[in-house]
Amino acid sequence: MIEKRILYQDRVRSIGGSFAFIEHRFLREGFLASLTHLELLLYVFLVMAADRAGLSYYSYDKIRTLLAMDVDEYVAARNGLIGKDLLAFDGRVFQVLSLPEKPRIDASGPLRRAGGGSERAPASVYRIPKDPLTR
Numbered sequence: 625m626i627e628k629r630i631l632y633q634d635r636v637r638s639i640g641g642s643f644a645f646i647e648h649r650f651l652r653e654g655f656l657a658s659l660t661h662l663e664l665l666l667y668v669f670l671v672m673a674a675d676r677a678g679l680s681y682y683s684y685d686k687i688r689t690l691l692a693m694d695v696d697e698y699v700a701a702r703n704g705l706i707g708k709d710l711l712a713f714d715g716r717v718f719q720v721l722s723l724p725e726k727p728r729i730d731a732s733g734p735l736r737r738a739g740g741g742s743e744r745a746p747a748s749v750y751r752i753p754k755d756p757l758t759r
Contacts, residue, residue, distance in 0.1 A: 644672045649723055658708060658727040662701040665691055667710060670720050678720035 630636060646668070650656055659667065669691055673680040688698050705711035708728045712719040 643676050644674065646671055647723055653723075653726065654729075655710070655723060655727045658729045660701070660704060662693065662697050663704045663708075666693075666698070666701040667705055667720070670711065670718050674718070674720050678722075680718040680720070681716070682718070 656664065666687070669687065670680050670682075673682050684698065687693070688695070691698075693701065702711070702713060706713060709724045710721055712721055
């Protein structure tokens with residue numbers, strides 16, 4: 625086992641005036657791997673912008689400007705997070721939700737790397753449902 629030690633004692637992180645966290649389950653249980661890079665970008669932004677209840681009031685224009693997303697990218701990322709049960713949105717307010725029991729993975733397409741990549745590239749991996757009649 626690796627022995628852990630603080631490298632910079634004067635730089636240990638703590639929660640100060642704001643509140644943001646991502647559960648370790650997000651990485652460990654596959655939620656991170658289930659997101660596109662734009663979904664991940666929007667998710668992390670909304671986690672950082674949210675209050676203790678997960679609520680964020682940032683406007684659509686402000687989010688797109690800060691994250692350098694065009695309209696289609698923003699809508700796809702937002703809808704993807706809603707479809708994966710990670711985000712609620714009422715048209716004005718976002719709520720980052722507690723993690724569901726397990727990640728929802730779109731079984732219809734290839735896995736996509738954050739750096740892009742062709743769907744036809746030999747390194748692409750396709751998700752194949754266990755039962756073709758169910759998702």
